Amino acid sequence: MRRYWTMPRVYEFDTEIKEIDENRIRLKENFFYPEGGGQPADHGTISHGDMKGQIFDVQDQDDTVWIYSKEHGFEEGELVHAEIDKYRRETLTRNHSAQHLLSAVFWDSFEYETSRALIELHETEIELDHNPSLEDINEALTQSQELIQAEIPVTSQFHTSASLNDVKLRGGIVKGQSVYRLVQIGTIDLNPCGGTHVEHTGMIDTIAVEKISGKRLKFTTGIDARNLMIDRLMLTHQLSRDLAIAEEDILSEINRLSISNKQLQKDTMDLENQYLQLQLNHLDRTDLDEVTLISGTVRKLERGVIVDHFSDLSPSEIAVITTTDGGFVIISGDESQLDRLMPYLRDEGIKGGGRGTTVMGKNTNPDKELIQLVKSYFQRS
Numbered sequence: 001m002r003r004y005w006t007m008p009r010v011y012e013f014d015t016e017i018k019e020i021d022e023n024r025i026r027l028k029e030n031f032f033y034p035e036g037g038g039q040p041a042d043h044g045t046i047s048h049g050d051m052k053g054q055i056f057d058v059q060d061q062d063d064t065v066w067i068y069s070k071e072h073g074f075e076e077g078e079l080v081h082a083e084i085d086k087y088r089r090e091t092l093t094r095n096h097s098a099q100h101l102l103s104a105v106f107w108d109s110f111e112y113e114t115s116r117a118l119i120e121l122h123e124t125e126i127e128l129d130h131n132p133s134l135e136d137i138n139e140a141l142t143q144s145q146e147l148i149q150a151e152i153p154v155t156s157q158f159h160t161s162a163s164l165n166d167v168k169l170r171g172g173i174v175k176g177q178s179v180y181r182l183v184q185i186g187t188i189d190l191n192p193c194g195g196t197h198v199e200h201t202g203m204i205d206t207i208a209v210e211k212i213s214g215k216r217l218k219f220t221t222g223i224d225a226r227n228l229m230i231d232r233l234m235l236t237h238q239l240s241r242d243l244a245i246a247e248e249d250i251l252s253e254i255n256r257l258s259i260s261n262k263q264l265q266k267d268t269m270d271l272e273n274q275y276l277q278l279q280l281n282h283l284d285r286t287d288l289d290e291v292t293l294i295s296g297t298v299r300k301l302e303r304g305v306i307v308d309h310f311s312d313l314s315p316s317e318i319a320v321i322t323t324t325d326g327g328f329v330i331i332s333g334d335e336s337q338l339d340r341l342m343p344y345l346r347d348e349g350i351k352g353g354g355r356g357t358t359v360m361g362k363n364t365n366p367d368k369e370l371i372q373l374v375k376s377y378f379q380r381s
């Protein structure tokens, strides 16, 4: 039987160092909670005279609780005063208990099973066995908050494997223990657990969901949850003020904005394409030895518009369209012409590729101007 099971509110105690094994210490009496059941280990200190050790980890190994101190130099048989980091333990206890409650509500009301739980100092995560809807999450939080306000006692039951057969549990159990501990929240939940828990649900205070991603819910409790809710409230006020609309209309306004934004994007793209079309109608034509070069710089390369525009180039025409940031499209009426041109351009540091009569790419050589390079290629031949 663990002391932190029956006396979970002891944060300070005097005891003796029973054993030191390399970097780990065993106390004669221990109230430090070792990492386990998804709950992280306690932190704290032990001290003897001027010697103080920061306890940064506690582990249950070989059926014994071992504490790990940053400072070494303690000796076996020494009397020590131990202090458990109360803020850390109480926060983890609260988060852990909230996880029991939320998992129980999800199971009882919606038959969502909790497949994984991760308890941390500032947030806790549960993973359900399937994606919950926003409505179900909202309902589960409302029910949990009602159960928190009802201050339902959280108690422990201790069982042998024989007496375990008579109880109905949420969650699986690891067989082969000398004593089984079940944690009970009134008539709501009975769950095998070795962690630390609040005395009644009221001590959870508040549960606030921080993030929903698929089956996973991240939440905080207590003062952290209240702070999160205040932040959200302020955000809502700010949105309401900035958008000059009532808070209850924010959601429908965001939907409306999102739809009109999509329409605006489409309109903008149509305009840009029309502008590109205009620019393509006014390109330079230069007669070189073997081809006519159609060239110019445009604001944006929209492949579809450009390829359409040059769909009927003759074999003796080649179009080179660039942008000011180095992007380019080359279209030729004669595919084999491009096959000869591209190796020459690549040697000059022009990177590009494509299929058939069209090559797209980027000129990464600031000293070379693509249109000039193409001109000199066709003039030298």
Ligand SMILES: [Zn+2]
Binding pocket: 096, 097, 100, 183, 193, 194, 195, 196, 197
């Ligand atoms: Zn628990």
